Amino acid sequence: MAIDIQMPALSPTMEEGTLTKWLVKEGDSISSGDILAEIETDKATMEIETIDEGVVGKILISEGTQNVKVGTVILQLLEDGEGIDVLSAPASPEAVIEKVDEPIVLAPVETQSHQVIETVAPVEMDIPSGTAMIETSVRDALRDAMAEEMRKDDRVFIMGEEVAQYQGAYKVTRELLQEFGPKRVIDTPITEHGFAGIGVGAAMGGLKPIVEFMTWNFAMQAIDHIINSAAKTLYMSGGQMRCPIVFRGPNGAASRVGAQHSHDYSSWYANVPGLKVVAPYDAADAKGLLKAAILDPNPVVFLEHEMMYGEMHDVPDLENYIVPIGKALVRRVGSDVTIVSHSRMVGRALEAAEILATEGISAEVIDLRTLRPLDTDTVIASVKKTNRIVCAEEGWGQSGIGAEIATRVMEQAFDYLDAPPARVFQKDVPLPYAGNLEALSIPNAQDVVVAAKAVCYKD
Amino acid sequence: MTTKPKHHKTTKKDLLQLYRDMLLIRRFEEKAGQLYGMGLIAGFCHLYIGQEAVVVGIRDAMAEGDQMITSYRDHGHMLACGMSPRGVMAELTGRSGGYSRGKGGSMHMFSVEKQFFGGHGIVGAQVPLGAGLGLANKYKDNGQISVTFFGDGASNQGQVYEALNMAKLWDLPTLFIIENNQYAMGTSLARASAQTELYKRGESFGVKGIQVDGMDVLAVREAAKKAAKHARSGKGPLILEMMTYRYRGHSMSDPAKYRTREEVNEMREEHDPIDMVKARLLKEKWADLDDLKALDKEIKTIVNDAAEFAKTSPEPDPSELYTDVLLEVEA
Numbered sequence: 052m053a054i055d056i057q058m059p060a061l062s063p064t065m066e067e068g069t070l071t072k073w074l075v076k077e078g079d080s081i082s083s084g085d086i087l088a089e090i091e092t093d094k095a096t097m098e099i100e101t102i103d104e105g106v107v108g109k110i111l112i113s114e115g116t117q118n119v120k121v122g123t124v125i126l127q128l129l130e131d132g133e134g135i136d137v138l139s140a141p142a143s144p145e146a147v148i149e150k151v152d153e154p155i156v157l158a159p160v161e162t163q164s165h166q167v168i169e170t171v172a173p174v175e176m177d178i179p180s181g182t183a184m185i186e187t188s189v190r191d192a193l194r195d196a197m198a199e200e201m202r203k204d205d206r207v208f209i210m211g212e213e214v215a216q217y218q219g220a221y222k223v224t225r226e227l228l229q230e231f232g233p234k235r236v237i238d239t240p241i242t243e244h245g246f247a248g249i250g251v252g253a254a255m256g257g258l259k260p261i262v263e264f265m266t267w268n269f270a271m272q273a274i275d276h277i278i279n280s281a282a283k284t285l286y287m288s289g290g291q292m293r294c295p296i297v298f299r300g301p302n303g304a305a306s307r308v309g310a311q312h313s314h315d316y317s318s319w320y321a322n323v324p325g326l327k328v329v330a331p332y333d334a335a336d337a338k339g340l341l342k343a344a345i346l347d348p349n350p351v352v353f354l355e356h357e358m359m360y361g362e363m364h365d366v367p368d369l370e371n372y373i374v375p376i377g378k379a380l381v382r383r384v385g386s387d388v389t390i391v392s393h394s395r396m397v398g399r400a401l402e403a404a405e406i407l408a409t410e411g412i413s414a415e416v417i418d419l420r421t422l423r424p425l426d427t428d429t430v431i432a433s434v435k436k437t438n439r440i441v442c443a444e445e446g447w448g449q450s451g452i453g454a455e456i457a458t459r460v461m462e463q464a465f466d467y468l469d470a471p472p473a474r475v476f477q478k479d480v481p482l483p484y485a486g487n488l489e490a491l492s493i494p495n496a497q498d499v500v501v502a503a504k505a506v507c508y509k510d
Numbered sequence: 511m512t513t514k515p516k517h518h519k520t521t522k523k524d525l526l527q528l529y530r531d532m533l534l535i536r537r538f539e540e541k542a543g544q545l546y547g548m549g550l551i552a553g554f555c556h557l558y559i560g561q562e563a564v565v566v567g568i569r570d571a572m573a574e575g576d577q578m579i580t581s582y583r584d585h586g587h588m589l590a591c592g593m594s595p596r597g598v599m600a601e602l603t604g605r606s607g608g609y610s611r612g613k614g615g616s617m618h619m620f621s622v623e624k625q626f627f628g629g630h631g632i633v634g635a636q637v638p639l640g641a642g643l644g645l646a647n648k649y650k651d652n653g654q655i656s657v658t659f660f661g662d663g664a665s666n667q668g669q670v671y672e673a674l675n676m677a678k679l680w681d682l683p684t685l686f687i688i689e690n691n692q693y694a695m696g697t698s699l700a701r702a703s704a705q706t707e708l709y710k711r712g713e714s715f716g717v718k719g720i721q722v723d724g725m726d727v728l729a730v731r732e733a734a735k736k737a738a739k740h741a742r743s744g745k746g747p748l749i750l751e752m753m754t755y756r757y758r759g760h761s762m763s764d765p766a767k768y769r770t771r772e773e774v775n776e777m778r779e780e781h782d783p784i785d786m787v788k789a790r791l792l793k794e795k796w797a798d799l800d801d802l803k804a805l806d807k808e809i810k811t812i813v814n815d816a817a818e819f820a821k822t823s824p825e826p827d828p829s830e831l832y833t834d835v836l837l838e839v840e841a
Contacts, residue, residue: 208649234649239676240672240675240676240679242672242675242676244638244668244669244672245638245641245669245671245672245673245675245676246638246672246676247638248635248637248638248639248641248642248669248672248673249638249639249641249642249645249673249676250642251638251639251642252579252627252638252639252640252641252642252643252644252645252646252656253642253643253645253646253649254642255627255639255642255643255646256577256627256642256643256645256646256647256656257646257650258645258646258649258650275632275635276635276638276639279630279631279632279635280630280632280635280639284620284628285834285835285836285837286613286834286835287610287613287614287618287620287628287629288609288610288614288618288619288620288628288834289608289609289610289611289612289613289614289834290611290833290834291609291610291620291621291622292620292622292627292628293837324835325835325836327836343839346839347839348837348838348839348840349836349837376839
């Protein structure tokens with residue numbers, strides 16, 4: 052019986068890829084270990100090997116095909132003595148894709164988060180009317196922000212693991228080495244504590260470093276320099292010693308990478324005076340806020356989300372698109388309940404708002420965008436209108452961003468509340484590896500729907 | 511200290527200046543200890559008494575614009591950099607006239623003007639920071655070097671090795687000065703370090719090290735001059751292990767019961783960096799006792815003035831509580 056060879060998943064988050072090149076042709080005899088093809092994912096170009104023996108019967112996906120879904124049969128292999136006539140239509144790819152990361156959506160709305168954005172009402176950004184929008188991935192938006200600021204100011208440089216020759220562990224720094232050279236795009240050894248300190252020292256010495264952490268999980272090795280050396284120095288020096296530096300990288304849960312690679316540090320860094328903490332949701336904010344972070348004279352912690360890197364959103368085609376740090380954004384206007392969130396959770400809040408709309412509940416969705424300084428005013432104004440609030444985040448609940456927001460709402464708008472604030476957060480356990488347990492642990496749109504209905508006293 | 515002090519060449523002018531610089535630190539620290547006892551200085555206060563030759567010798571080998579960074583035992587470094595005794599002492603007393611306007615304290619002072627980058631309270635943290643200053647020098651191609659001081663205790667911190675690796679990997683213009691005063695708080699070097707020859711600690715990265723008699727200011731200066739030339743020429747970092755000794759406890763609250771009085775007295779009597787220079791000045795007839803007495807008086811006047819300033823400078827205004835947390839973003 053012929054063997055179906057499928058498009059493989061080459062990373063935890065890969066859903067599709069480009070089949071760039073076949074290295075075998077029909078009729079070739081192949082054996083275990085032979086390289087079949089080159090596949091380009093959103094992160095890298097990789098070769099795939101066969102583990103089977105036989106003769107290449109039929110190549111089903113031609114070279115250069117983009118967006119080949121994981122699980123699609125790309126080649127059929129004939130076993131010993133088989134003829135081409137044994138080949139039949141391959142099974143459909145949908146049958147083999149296991150989407151563990153998608154939230155369990157009970158209502159009949161199944162939208163991609165970037166499509167949800169299009170339904171959003173007013174965008175509170177100062178974008179001149181008639182500005183063209185360019186659909187850009189969050190990944191490229193971040194890269195564009197760095198490249199633009201590096202062109203403007205030669206003190207700006209980036210350092211981190213695999214940022215240069217490898218083109219970025221998540222391809223966020225793609226092509227920066229080619230444009231700016233090894234002096235300004237610096238590959239470091241895997242020593243977060245050391246290179247974070249070197250970055251801070253370089254900032255004190257008059258440069259404007261961008262320090263990339265492959266993930267914020269690894270930055271726990273470096274947190275001493277982020278807090279003790281970067282955040283506190285201005286104050287301890289009576290205002291003399293500046294430290295203009297951006298620490299950036301993916302934060303929070305990716306997909307099936309286990310507890311040590313899935314930690315959300317939002318509330319950790321948001322706790323620290325002397326830092327600014329930014330956590331963008333879409334590509335436009337990723338670009339505009341990262342540019343603001345690089346321009347900022349203070350140390351900025353910039354929390355990205357790996358699962359958002361490949362998401363495509365509109366980015367204004369403006370020469371110098373900057374989103375100010377410290378301003379939240381009302382992404383959807385509503386009147387019955389306020390949902391406050393940040394980073395990827397904003398997409399889930401927007402999905403929840405769609406579901407709630409079908410049930411007659413009008414939800415206002417606020418994207419915090421910056422976690423320190425926290426834009427309390429926007430939240431309070433919304434709560435005074437809706438009288439109800441749900442705080443949704445991917446991190447743990449205790450001492451979390453939601454806990455802080457809820458407290459501020461009770462301090463500043465207690466008399467406006469018609470229900471106690473509700474919180475949605477990750478289950479109080481280290482993130483499990485098993486797909487079903489992971490899905491149970493990370494809050495989804497439905498969790499937000501349930502919480503919103505609860506504060507509206509509707510089941 | 512097994513090495514016998516070499517007879518280093520110097521001049522009257524140079525040696526008198528080195529003597530004066532060391533004496534200023536000694537008298538300043540004695541005064542700081544006194545003010546601490548009077549309750550005018552609070553918290554942690556780590557005195558540099560006994561180690562004066564290290565920073566004075568090294569500073570003399572540095573060029574204008576070179577940066578210095580160190581740990582929390584930092585008063586001597588600041589004075590050696592030319593920071594004002596008044597400003598340092600007033601910071602110790604937590605007053606508005608202090609270098610950090612009272613918000614930093616003994617361990618956290620800086621001077622952009624004098625290129626002194628702190629004053630760091632986390633053991634070893636200044637080492638990658640100092641390497642980062644070196645990175646900035648190389649990036650700007652400004653011909654300057656950074657000089658990073660740390661102790662024998664910090665020598666066992668992991669981040670020191672991360673910094674040494676990158677400093678050599680990128681040949682950063684930077685020097686690492688280990689002030690081996692034999693005790694990491696109360697733990698002697700031998701009780702904390704599997705390998706006690708600290709100048710060898712860079713070997714696995716190709717960073718050469720030299721052990722120096724840190725009680726001999728001229729030996730320190732000579733070694734530092736060679737090392738600075740090496741770093742400035744683009745050959746990368748070097749380690750200088752300064753064999754030194756602190757007479758006082760780790761901090762003011764340390765009774766130093768972990769060593770004998772005889773050990774301390776032996777160092778004071780046989781190896782004191784200031785007494786050794788004094789002997790040479792007298793021997794060379796570059797100064798007589800009256801000259802030195804007059805100099806001591808002059809130094810005491812400076813220190814007393816600093817102490818008086820530190821006592822009378824007002825406490826920071828309450829409005830200072832909320833300033834200097836973040837810089838305003840320029841429009």
